[in-house]
Amino acid sequence: MSTTAPHSLADVTASDGTLRRFLHGLPGVDAVGLEARAASLGTRSIKTTAKAYAIDLAISMVDLTTLEGADTPGKVRALGAKAVRPDPTDRTAPATAAVCVYPDMVAVAKEAVAGSGVKVASVATAFPAGRAALGVKLADVRDAVAAGADEIDMVIDRGAFLAGRYLKVHDEIVAVKEACGTSARLKVIFETGELSTYDNIRRASWLGMLAGADFIKTSTGKVAVNATPANTLLMLEAVRDFRAQTGVQVGVKPAGGIRTSKDAVKFLVLVNETAGEDWLDDHWFRFGASSLLNDLLMQRQKLATGRYSGPDYVTVD
Amino acid sequence: MASAFEYAPAPESRSVVDIAPSYGLFIDGEFAEAAGGQVFKSVSPSTEEVLSEVARAGAEDVDRAVRAARAAFGKWSALPGAERAKYLFRIARIVQERSRELAVLETLDNGKPIRETRDTDLPLVAAHFFYYAGWADKLDHAGFGPHPKPLGVAGQVIPWNFPLLMLAWKVAPALATGNTVVLKPAETTPLSALFFADVCRQAGLPRGVVNILPGYGDAGAALVAHPDVDKVAFTGSTAVGKEIARTVAGTRKKLTLELGGKGANIVFDDAPVDQAVEGIVDGIFFNQGQVCCAGSRLLVQESVHDEVLDALKRRLSTLRLGDPLDKNTDIGAINSAEQLARITALADQGEAEGAERWSPACELPSSGYWFAPTLFTGVTQAHTIARDEIFGPVLSVLTFRTPDEAVAKANNTPYGLSAGIWTEKGSRILAVASRLRAGVVWSNTFNKFDPTSPFGGYKESGFGREGGRHGLEAYLDVR
Numbered sequence: 001m002s003t004t005a006p007h008s009l010a011d012v013t014a015s016d017g018t019l020r021r022f023l024h025g026l027p028g029v030d031a032v033g034l035e036a037r038a039a040s041l042g043t044r045s046i047k048t049t050a051k052a053y054a055i056d057l058a059i060s061m062v063d064l065t066t067l068e069g070a071d072t073p074g075k076v077r078a079l080g081a082k083a084v085r086p087d088p089t090d091r092t093a094p095a096t097a098a099v100c101v102y103p104d105m106v107a108v109a110k111e112a113v114a115g116s117g118v119k120v121a122s123v124a125t126a127f128p129a130g131r132a133a134l135g136v137k138l139a140d141v142r143d144a145v146a147a148g149a150d151e152i153d154m155v156i157d158r159g160a161f162l163a164g165r166y167l168k169v170h171d172e173i174v175a176v177k178e179a180c181g182t183s184a185r186l187k188v189i190f191e192t193g194e195l196s197t198y199d200n201i202r203r204a205s206w207l208g209m210l211a212g213a214d215f216i217k218t219s220t221g222k223v224a225v226n227a228t229p230a231n232t233l234l235m236l237e238a239v240r241d242f243r244a245q246t247g248v249q250v251g252v253k254p255a256g257g258i259r260t261s262k263d264a265v266k267f268l269v270l271v272n273e274t275a276g277e278d279w280l281d282d283h284w285f286r287f288g289a290s291s292l293l294n295d296l297l298m299q300r301q302k303l304a305t306g307r308y309s310g311p312d313y314v315t316v317d
Numbered sequence: 318m319a320s321a322f323e324y325a326p327a328p329e330s331r332s333v334v335d336i337a338p339s340y341g342l343f344i345d346g347e348f349a350e351a352a353g354g355q356v357f358k359s360v361s362p363s364t365e366e367v368l369s370e371v372a373r374a375g376a377e378d379v380d381r382a383v384r385a386a387r388a389a390f391g392k393w394s395a396l397p398g399a400e401r402a403k404y405l406f407r408i409a410r411i412v413q414e415r416s417r418e419l420a421v422l423e424t425l426d427n428g429k430p431i432r433e434t435r436d437t438d439l440p441l442v443a444a445h446f447f448y449y450a451g452w453a454d455k456l457d458h459a460g461f462g463p464h465p466k467p468l469g470v471a472g473q474v475i476p477w478n479f480p481l482l483m484l485a486w487k488v489a490p491a492l493a494t495g496n497t498v499v500l501k502p503a504e505t506t507p508l509s510a511l512f513f514a515d516v517c518r519q520a521g522l523p524r525g526v527v528n529i530l531p532g533y534g535d536a537g538a539a540l541v542a543h544p545d546v547d548k549v550a551f552t553g554s555t556a557v558g559k560e561i562a563r564t565v566a567g568t569r570k571k572l573t574l575e576l577g578g579k580g581a582n583i584v585f586d587d588a589p590v591d592q593a594v595e596g597i598v599d600g601i602f603f604n605q606g607q608v609c610c611a612g613s614r615l616l617v618q619e620s621v622h623d624e625v626l627d628a629l630k631r632r633l634s635t636l637r638l639g640d641p642l643d644k645n646t647d648i649g650a651i652n653s654a655e656q657l658a659r660i661t662a663l664a665d666q667g668e669a670e671g672a673e674r675w676s677p678a679c680e681l682p683s684s685g686y687w688f689a690p691t692l693f694t695g696v697t698q699a700h701t702i703a704r705d706e707i708f709g710p711v712l713s714v715l716t717f718r719t720p721d722e723a724v725a726k727a728n729n730t731p732y733g734l735s736a737g738i739w740t741e742k743g744s745r746i747l748a749v750a751s752r753l754r755a756g757v758v759w760s761n762t763f764n765k766f767d768p769t770s771p772f773g774g775y776k777e778s779g780f781g782r783e784g785g786r787h788g789l790e791a792y793l794d795v796r
Contacts, residue, residue, distance in 0.1 A: 034593030045327035
């Protein structure tokens with residue numbers, strides 16, 4: 001992918017000016033065309049074996065999440081149990097990828113999923129607003145990592161981004177990445193609903209990847225517009241292009257608003273036909289969704305038994 | 318867990334359409350055999366299966382149909398516009414109600430993917446009838462004088478690439494303005510027009526207002542030459558269009574021609590690349606490239622040539638070719654063995670003349686008429702594949718350096734039907750579009766159709782406009 005940046009990618013972050021020129025030199029996004037493409041991929045008809053494969057894949061990609069002020073150790077333990085064994089009636093159902101909790105619950109979650117391979121992710125950096133001093137954010141991250149978090153979900157400073165202070169956003173991500181050390185992977189949340197334009201989302205994606213994000217993630221799930229097929233398609237194009245240019249593969253996580261199996265399958269079609277099968281794996285693609293899991297499980301039961309069950313045949317945790 | 322996401326087949330059910338073993342001509346509200354007793358077979362291009370046997374119209378049948386249309390003209394044209402509108406609205410609604418049946422039928426008979434007949438063709442067919450129904454009682458205010466009059470009997474000859482849509486483009490404005498119709502569908506795709514005859518009966522359309530004559534070129538020629546035809550409308554090849562123009566010259570008949578094209582799709586270096594790639598794909602692989610306004614010449618600015626081509630090749634590798642009735646199929650079958658031979662010959666000539674040929678890894682079904690999506694790079698204006706209309710899934714890629722050069726190359730063709738411009742700069746869109754000699758110029762999109770938008774050509778792409786308010790003019794006496 002060509003850009004107007006005069007230097008190699010390493011020099012892009014030399015100053016606010018070079019970074020700005022690079023990000024604004026990325027090809028534009030035509031909103032109508034982007035949304036039309038996302039809609040047309042949404043008409044793929046996924047049946048029988050392909051559907052069974054997609055549902056299991058989607059379950060294995062879920063970051064089972066509880067992010068409430070009212071979270072308690074009991075709630076987190078219940079969530080952990082569900083992540084490890086989502087369907088108590090059918091042990092062939094795969095485990096979810098991770099449980100996602102606030103930093104103070106990491107230790108509890110870690111214990112709940114111990115030995116299962118399920119990861120513990122934590123939303124550090126003054127989630128969801130991100131309105132705190134860098135020192136506070138970094139302390140938040142270090143706390144979570146020290147408690148054993150395998151993954152850190154950070155929010156970017158949308159205020160700085162919208163004000164055009166890209167280098168500040170970049171440096172903050174770099175600092176958080178450093179605080180993650182070698183033990184935790186970093187997911188960078190853009191809050192796409194607040195970035196508002198597709199051009200901004202593409203710029204944020206590249207900014208996040210240049211700063212060392214392991215994952216780029218749409219949103220916190222706490223605002224009106226969260227993950228959409230179009231913004232996820234755009235981010236998939238970004239990781240695909242970034243790998244083509246740098247050789248570095250970055251994961252993608254749409255979060256918020258994905259509630260049905262049908263929607264989840266549509267997102268997997270986007271992955272399959274945009275970034276490709278290298279991303280069809282829980283190491284490179286995740287769903288940030290809590291209510292999605294039960295619908296996936298009900299669809300899975302339907303495929304296995306030929307009958308629809310109902311909400312009482314899946315757990316409420 | 319499988320290693321990749323293989324989509325299981327998702328075929329649309331054939332049982333929604335009931336194809337009779339044989340069909341007659343539709344004249345004066347009845348199905349009838351051809352006077353000469355001749356028949357021909359309609360085959361499914363994706364399987365070569367014979368779908369039905371269809372009566373083949375000859376000169377005598379044309380005469381019968383024109384007389385029926387003439388007899389119906391008096392009453393039909395005398396109806397208040399609002400009355401004619403009722404019939405058109407009824408037809409539009411019946412088309413909507415039967416759209417799944419008609420989409421499956423069209424896919425079987427034409428070979429195009431169900432995704433396109435379902436999502437593009439049928440919605441547009443209904444939209445055209447709805448749109449022109451709305452005009453039927455407003456003709457006095459359409460800008461063609463206080464009381465524009467219908468012309469009389471319209472002889473219409475349509476092609477095989479969009480059988481039902483081209484029928485709608487022609488029949489809807491003709492009926493809205495008070496004309497009666499004799500329509501000849503193409504010999505490879507007569508079935509949806511015959512189903513449309515049934516739709517007309519279902520709508521209670523008076524006898525003789527619409528007559529349908531499946532047949533070959535001889536029937537078309539007889540229709541065009543018939544002395545009692547007042548208006549000729551043709552969509553098809555430039556060669557046949559020229560022949561028709563000669564036939565009609567010196568008569569009182571009004572004529573519109575929608576002929577071939579060699580559309581330029583111009584990608585500037587500041588284009589939204591991912592969306593431009595989608596537009597290039599839509600431009601040339603929609604309906605297997607069998608589109609007169611296809612963007613068959615990609616003009617890409619040299620500075621982004623490699624980037625755009627890499628992205629395009631990657632994208633082509635995800636196109637799904639195969640059973641047109643599968644809802645996941647992007648590329649269906651070529652309409653006929655004859656058309657496949659023409660595409661093959663022109664592609665071979667491109668290679669022989671030194672252009673570089675590329676296709677994605679793509680398995681073609683063993684029966685039926687298939688051609689893999691194909692790109693030619695290193696094409697110049699001097700190559701045959703940059704000048705001749707291929708009418709297939711073959712894209713010629715040329716380069717340019719400046720907007721002036723892009724415009725010069727885009728216009729350097731005997732045709733002038735369509736063009737596309739891809740740039741993020743609004744002022745450039747306006748500046749370039751105003752200099753392109755093409756009937757339709759799309760910006761940051763391609764192959765979008767709407768009944769409100771006039772469509773037609775410059776130069777050897779024909780004359781007259783279909784669609785929109787302009788489309789009424791071709792069927793009205795606007796002296």
